[in-house]
Amino acid sequence: MKIFVASAWPYVNSVPHLGNLIGSILSADVFARYARLRYGKENVLFVSGSDEHGTPIEVEAKKRNVNPKELTDQAHEYDKKLFLDIWEISYNNYTRTESEIHKTFVRNFMLKLEKYIKIEEDEIPYCEYDKIYLPDRFVKGTCPYCGFEDARGDQCDNCGRLLTPKLLINPKCVLCGRTPVFKKTKHWFFDLSAFNDKIEEWIKNSQTLPENVKSVALSWVREGLKPRSITRDNAWGIPAPFEGAEGKTIYVWFEALLGYISATIEYFKNIGKEEEWKKFWFGNDVKSYYFIGKDNIPFHAVILPAMLMASGENYVLPTVIAATEYLLYEGQKFSKSRKIGVWIDEAPQLLDIEYWRFILIRLRPEEKDTNFTWREALRIVNTELNDDIGNYANRVLSMISRYFNGEVPQIKYEKLKDEDTKFISEIKEAPKKMSELFELGKLKAGSEEILKLARNGNSYLNIRAPWNLIKNDKEEAGNVLNIAVNSLRTLSIMLYPLMPKSAEKLYNMLGFKDIEREKWDLAGELVIKSSHKINEVSVLFKKVELNENDINKKLAEIRKNLEKIRPTLLR
Incomplete structure (x- = not known):
């Protein structure tokens, strides 16, 4: 594949x-x-x-x-x-x-599309102030269908309807805000209408395209696809290869x-x-x-x-x-x-x-x-990363270091309790569930499985309390910590796509090298055996103590300094 x-x-x-x-x-x-x-x-x-x-x-x-x-x-x-x-x-x-x-x-x-390309005269918006023809997206105005006042010349973001600059009410040049005039000019058009039925069939039959994508695309198709100009009168672009199209460039x-x-x-x-x-x-x-x-x-x-x-x-x-x-x-x-x-x-x-x-x-x-807010961003770092994931890793590794001199204890399957087998099952299922969501492009939803596993791990430790078991039954305490340290390996692999350096750090603490050689389909397996040596335990994440006033002051200073070094076009 x-x-x-x-x-x-x-x-x-x-x-x-x-x-x-x-x-x-x-x-x-x-x-x-x-x-x-x-x-x-x-x-x-x-x-x-x-x-x-x-x-x-x-x-x-x-x-x-x-x-x-x-x-x-x-x-x-x-x-x-x-x-x-x-x-x-x-x-x-x-x-x-x-x-x-x-x-x-x-x-x-x-040139391979020439069968579906035709030449037509078109009225193109022209800004007399900037002295350029304007691409569709550089004209804004009011949508004639829903009244949205910030619609673009190719599409209304509010109702999703397909537009052209001429359809806009009160069109304006996005560069200078002035009203463009419409001038006739010859252009080469790609006949999208020839693919109306094929595109509709493809979209409807897809089992993997997200619903928001299907909805927008089908609204275009149901409006009836029309020829779209693939050439422009701009000088800065790829010269159009068609005969007679000298001076034209391909629409970006x-x-x-x-x-x-x-x-x-x-x-x-x-x-x-x-x-x-x-x-x-x-x-x-x-x-x-x-x-x-x-x-x-x-x-x-x-x-x-x-x-x-x-x-x-x-x-x-x-x-x-x-x-x-x-x-x-x-x-x-x-x-x-x-x-x-x-x-x-x-x-x-x-x-x-x-x-x-x-x-x-x-x-x-x-x-x-x-909505991005600093309050929520700091909550994610301090609660999800530090408390849920980082604290869990520290608890498990510190206990292995303290109770077993840094060596992973052997698992005794005959002594497993219901809570143990339940958590083993959760470890195996977590990467599978995350994978199913990622394969559909749902990354946030998939990341929930990382947090769920870490939280389940913390709950598992609290229920099984290896710090108490170690006093009377070292083998049972060993079972708990063997299962828990294996869950950390699973967590490191699941965390890697989001935070490669932090995942590598956790993976290294577990006594492994090169996380990129891991196989996702084996992420949920309990592969860490007895006598495996973990490395020195260190803090994985730290809480961030910032307030919004401090952030805004710092941001203003950063911005001031960057204006001096950003390339001309990006200032």
Whole structure:
């Protein structure tokens, strides 16, 4: 089985914030780490890259009188360092849309779609102030169907209806706020209508696409898919390959979606196995997982599969599109201009990255918009990590060190009590339950199984009280601690996708090395035998004592310092 994992490509015109991170990048990383333990490292590929073409960057480059690539080179390297070095995102390949392999692949792929491409004159919004044609997403106005005043030119986030800029009431340019004019221009259109029935059938028959994805995608299909322009009049982008399309570029949304394939091709070319990429895109033994925000659902659940179908090749369609709802910050939307939120280069200076990874998965907005508050973030660290998991690990390991000189006692199966067999069963089932939820893209729900096992472990210790048993029946106390220390191994493996360094620390305390060699399907087995030596016991987690005033003061200082070192495009 081959597992393809992708996170939506972040646009390089700003530093991602915590909502962006959990919506795609961190979620995909947690799943990829789990998948490597479950399916084997060689069978999992995790890719993404910087989306760097399009209007906002072209405008910024004009303002600064520089080539757009000068700006995106800096921004790409800055983001890449944040993802790979700071946040420990385990991409096999984090690339960019300026990659020559990507640009060549996109142009060649587009030519395969020519059967479904037609040329039409279209009226495109044009900003006379900024002197550019505006992509659909750079026009906002009031939705004609539900009255939502912040609808985009391609879709209304409130009612989910498919829109065009011309349908908006009181349309405005998102760059300057002025009303655009509509100019006629010739464009190349991909005829989505040819795939209306096929897309609908695929969505309805899927047993793995989440309900929120199905709902949004089917609303597009039931409106009736219409041809969508795949060319733009922007200069900054991939030149359209069609005859007569000189001066046109490929719309960034079409080309960025194809980046999942080009990033795969690039990865295998870089390691000298050029044909291996096909194993992750063709065949019956491939499962593909896409981690995105809910605003990207139509592109991944309608346009991407339609393009793959239209290519005439047997590309594997998405297995799971895990689309999060929105993460709010203290009840408000993230806003750079109003300084509402925390950005991913600021966060590491406030809390340890490992804590952030756990907090964000625990707050992952899987069912509805979720509110990040500092009060809840600190509760997660101090209660869930420190009290539930860290305290349990410390209790078990300290007792083995104290009562058995650091050697795991032998288990005497003939002396097991009902409470023992019950907890053994819970240890075996915990990774299975977590796996079932992860396979559906439900990472927050899956993380509940980690806490449940730790809490069950603490309850088990309280009921069996080995500190009392040791006085009269050392063998029975040994049974309890043998079972408990095996549960810690299970916990370390389950915790690894979320907190790789902390999981490795716990795993090492247990007397093991290299947690990445573990097999997920064996995580629930009692493999630690008698006479196994544990290592020195140390504190796994620490409580965080911060108040909101201190956080806001520190954040203001961090922000001030970062403004001096962020690349020009990201300030």
